[in-house]
Amino acid sequence: MTMQGPKAFLGFSPASAWKTSxxxxxxxxxK
Structure with missing residues:
Protein backbone atom coordinates (compact mmCIF):
# COMPACT_ATOMS: atom_id res chain seq x y z
CA MET A 1 0.00 0.00 0.00
CA THR A 2 1.39 3.39 -0.99
CA MET A 3 1.46 6.58 1.07
CA GLN A 4 -0.65 8.31 -1.56
CA GLY A 5 -3.70 6.13 -0.73
CA PRO A 6 -4.10 6.99 2.97
CA LYS A 7 -2.94 10.56 2.38
CA ALA A 8 -5.61 11.08 -0.29
CA PHE A 9 -8.24 9.49 1.98
CA LEU A 10 -7.33 11.78 4.88
CA GLY A 11 -7.36 14.75 2.53
CA PHE A 12 -10.98 14.07 1.60
CA SER A 13 -12.09 13.09 5.11
CA PRO A 14 -14.60 15.35 6.94
CA ALA A 15 -12.32 15.43 10.00
CA SER A 16 -9.48 16.90 7.95
CA ALA A 17 -11.87 19.38 6.37
CA TRP A 18 -13.18 20.77 9.66
CA LYS A 19 -9.69 20.81 11.16
CA THR A 20 -8.47 22.88 8.21
CA SER A 21 -11.46 25.21 8.55
CA LYS A 31 -4.60 38.76 12.48
Missing part, protein backbone atom coordinates in the same frame (compact mmCIF):
# COMPACT_ATOMS: atom_id res chain seq x y z
CA UNK A 22 -10.91 25.58 12.29
CA UNK A 23 -7.21 26.34 11.81
CA UNK A 24 -8.07 28.91 9.13
CA UNK A 25 -10.54 30.60 11.49
CA UNK A 26 -7.94 30.71 14.26
CA UNK A 27 -5.35 32.24 11.91
CA UNK A 28 -7.86 34.85 10.75
CA UNK A 29 -8.73 35.63 14.37
CA UNK A 30 -5.07 36.19 15.25
Missing amino acids: LRRILIEGM
